[in-house]
Amino acid sequence: MAIASSSCSSSLRPLHHSLFPKYPSFSCNSQFRPPLQFSSLRFPFRIRASSATALEQDTSTLHQDAFEVDLFACPICYEPLIRKGPPGFNVPAIYRSGFKCKKCNKSFSSKNMYLDLTVTAGAKEYTEYKPVGTELFRSPLVSFLYERGWRQNFNRSGFPGPDEEFKMAQEYFKPAEGGVLVDVSCGSGLFSRKFAKSETYSRVIALDFSENMLRQCYDFIKIDNTILAANLALVRADVSRLPFSSGSVDAVHAGAALHCWPSPSNAIAEINRILRSGGIFVGTTFLRVSASTPAIMRPFRQRILQNYNYFTEVEIEDLCTSCGLVNYTSKVQQSFIMFSAQKP
Incomplete structure (x- = not known):
């Protein structure tokens, strides 16, 4: 779908070895470079003739609302969405708002606690099911247990x-501080809440x-007013059809997610x-084969885990490179891998 690209002048910075005193087996296969520089005018708004009647607002909120419109995009045609509702970017403000695509005219609404930006949002009869590995995590029981023993x-x-993984990710994301972060396949929001509370x-x-x-x-968020009022939104979407404008996001995190995706390349x-x-893109997953996996056990391990896409270190690097990302780096411990790559 994309070809490998040559390296660019701005890239990632190295992780500090001091973050891993308890994990001497970690290995790193590439170096980071100086951080990105973000200007103070990061999100200029656009006014088009076709959106002239979309919102009624005073000039004091124009810039804020325009940013929010430009961030969320239609998952069908990727055009920015028009928003009607209370101003602000937090859970209560977003789920009380309505969104509409100004190109295909499709409307998107909240489900009381999250904004549904899937292609099938609003469908009355059609139901779409994903592979077993994805459907498992739609179960109410698995969702309830995820932070109560599963993870x-x-x-x-x-x-x-989680605490150490968060620190590791924050080191990778240092060049993106002050930008927009999307926590894809966030699950119960274990890391989303940490990113929001960090105010980074x-x-x-x-x-x-x-x-x-x-x-x-949402249940975890609503008991913590500091997160409820933070610049955080809950969005339902398909990772293979992300509802954001091209080039609008500074950082993407995918914790323990790659192996669950129906099409990791998409x-x-x-x-x-x-x-x-x-x-910057940072992800963690389980390796299919690690150095500590006995050779005699490797075929059985893959057979047991056949409902998921487990990869080797080399395959993950090749996947990121073939999708056009550069400056790949990773750290490994047993079957755990944290990897990062950068948009050229």
């Missing part, structure tokens, strides 16, 4: 734990295809599309 089991495969980014979007995961995310190509030049 904790990841440490058996070498995951260092101007906007954080918690995005998942599972309605029940987003409901769990998803990473979409991530490449929405990232700004120099934008």
Whole structure:
């Protein structure tokens, strides 16, 4: 879908080895470069003749609303959405707003707690089902258990734990500080909430295809007023059809997600599309084969996990490169990998 690109002048910075005192087996296969520079006028608004009647507002909120319109885009034609509703970018303001595509005229509304920006939003009869690995996480039970025991089991495969993973990701994302971050396949919002509370980014979007995961995310958010009022939005969307304008996002995070995607290549190509030049993609997943996996067990491990897309380190790098990302780097412990790449 995309071809590998040559390196550019702005790229990522190295992770500090001091972040991993407990994980001496981590290895890094590339170096980062100086951080991106973000100007103070990051999100200029656009006024087009076709949107003249879309909103009634005073001039004091024009710039704010225009930014929000330009960020969310129609998942069908990728045109910016027109918003009607209360101003502001936070969970209550977003879910009380209505959105409409000014090109294809499709409307999108909230489900009381999240904004549905899937292609099938509003469909009355048609229902679309994903592969088993995706549908599992739409289950109310799995969504409820995700942060109540399910995620904790990841440490058996070498995951260092949410707090350490968050610190690692923040190091990769340093060049994108002050920008827009999208946490794709966010699940119950474990990392979305951490990104929002850090106040490192101007906007954080918690995005998942599972309605029940987003409901769990909202349940966690509503008991913490600091997050409820933060620049955070909950969005239902397909990672292979992301509802953002091309080049509108500075950072994309995908925690323990790559192996669940029906088409990882389509998803990473979409991530490449929405990232700004120099934008950063960081993901974690389980490796299909790691150095600590006994050779005799490798065929059985893959057979047991056949409902998911598990890759080797080399395959993940090749996937990112083939989708047009550059400056790939990774850190590995047992079956855990955190990898990062950059939009040229």
